[in-house]
Amino acid sequence: MDISVVIPVFNEDESLPELYAWIQRVMHDNKFSFEVIFVDDGSSDNSWKVIEELKTSDNRVRGIKFRRNYGKSAALNKGFELAEGEVVITMDADLQDSPDEIPGLYQMIVNDGFDLVSGWKKKRYDSTLTKNIPSKLYNAATRSMSGVKLHDMNCGLKAYRKAVVKAIEVYGEMHRYIPVIAKWAGFKKIGEKVVIHQKRKYGVTKFGWERFVNGFLDLLSIMFVTRFGRKPMHLFGALGSLLFAAGFGIAIYLAYAKIFMAGYKMTDRPLFYFGLLAMIMGTQLFLAGFLGELISRSSSDRNHYLVEEII
Numbered sequence: 176m177d178i179s180v181v182i183p184v185f186n187e188d189e190s191l192p193e194l195y196a197w198i199q200r201v202m203h204d205n206k207f208s209f210e211v212i213f214v215d216d217g218s219s220d221n222s223w224k225v226i227e228e229l230k231t232s233d234n235r236v237r238g239i240k241f242r243r244n245y246g247k248s249a250a251l252n253k254g255f256e257l258a259e260g261e262v263v264i265t266m267d268a269d270l271q272d273s274p275d276e277i278p279g280l281y282q283m284i285v286n287d288g289f290d291l292v293s294g295w296k297k298k299r300y301d302s303t304l305t306k307n308i309p310s311k312l313y314n315a316a317t318r319s320m321s322g323v324k325l326h327d328m329n330c331g332l333k334a335y336r337k338a339v340v341k342a343i344e345v346y347g348e349m350h351r352y353i354p355v356i357a358k359w360a361g362f363k364k365i366g367e368k369v370v371i372h373q374k375r376k377y378g379v380t381k382f383g384w385e386r387f388v389n390g391f392l393d394l395l396s397i398m399f400v401t402r403f404g405r406k407p408m409h410l411f412g413a414l415g416s417l418l419f420a421a422g423f424g425i426a427i428y429l430a431y432a433k434i435f436m437a438g439y440k441m442t443d444r445p446l447f448y449f450g451l452l453a454m455i456m457g458t459q460l461f462l463a464g465f466l467g468e469l470i471s472r473s474s475s476d477r478n479h480y481l482v483e484e485i486i
Contacts, residue, residue: 177207178281179260183214183250187268188221189377195229195236198274205278212237212254213268217244230486238486248350255340257485261285263340267331273371280334280368290339290362293325293354294332294370321355325367328354332370336362348393359402411464419457425450 180198184191195211202209213226215238226238239253251265262284266272276294283292310329317328329351343356354365403410429441429450441447 176210176260178202178209178262178264178277179258180209180211180264180266180277181214181251181254181258182211182266182268183216183247183254184218184222184226184268185216185244185247186218186220186222187377188218188225190268190270191222191225191229194268194270194274195233198277199233201274201277205281207277207281210235210237210258210260212239212257214238214250214254215240216246216250217241227486240485246348246350248345248348251350251353252345255343255345258337258340261337263335263337265331265333265335270376271373272332273373276332276368276370277334280332283366283368284334284336287366288364289334289366290336290364291354291357291366292334293327293365293367294330295325295327295367296330296372297326297369298372317352317355321352321358323354323358323365325354325365327367328352330370338362347396349396351393407467408464411460411467415457415460415462415464417457418453418460422450422453422455422457425453 182194191213198209198211213229213236215223215226223238223240226236226240230236230238237257239250239257241249241253254265255263262281264277264280266274272294280292280294283289310327314326314328318324333353335357339357339360339362342362343353343360345353345356349356358365399410425446429444429447433441
């Protein structure tokens, strides 16, 4: 199979028939063999009913229904598990991502040898204040901290080599940082393509202001997880050892002063309490690293979701 298209769905019943017809037309025009995987992320409208109808009319449609809303990362991760195409395309269900971009993305993976290609919505139709400016700041911070030089990290329209989606794990709200996760998984050839951004035709955006706070916290989290997720002792153990050594050094100095300096009282000096605090914090950090090592070896069930139905 040439292409698998993975589409997370949350209350998008109005746009699904038009989106699938558009994808179908593009695939036929380019003679691609394909499948479209809709992942219903706990929708409260008729999205699942529409997916069932599409499946009835075309067996290249596959559907996954979650019992409740788990989030976009969970939807993508489950879609990646089922995808069979040599190239996997992800896009949003709201018609703001154009299926006409699929052939270009496919060629960049197959002919140009990219592992991952991210769309770049160079011209956006979103509000400048609530979307454009915060997005530019977010992408600049992500480029600086991760070293992945993409202009639009969070664009839903992306193409992946099959090996990439089978190797990475997306959980929490880490869908924003899939290129970073892919890089740390060893996939180095990551590119981008300028894509058309469509005006929203149906419904309203599902993301509010909280995504900016969550995005920053997720960035810190992904930087920690990718560097130390499998070896937390390397961070916590090192910091703990340094703090304990500093506190122990202070204790040795104060003990020396107590023995050899007449009338010297250790507890009369603030330095004593700093040393004591450093040793306590150092011990706690070391123990945190040790516990983290134990947890990291038994965390393979992070992506177990209650899937109600697969068609």
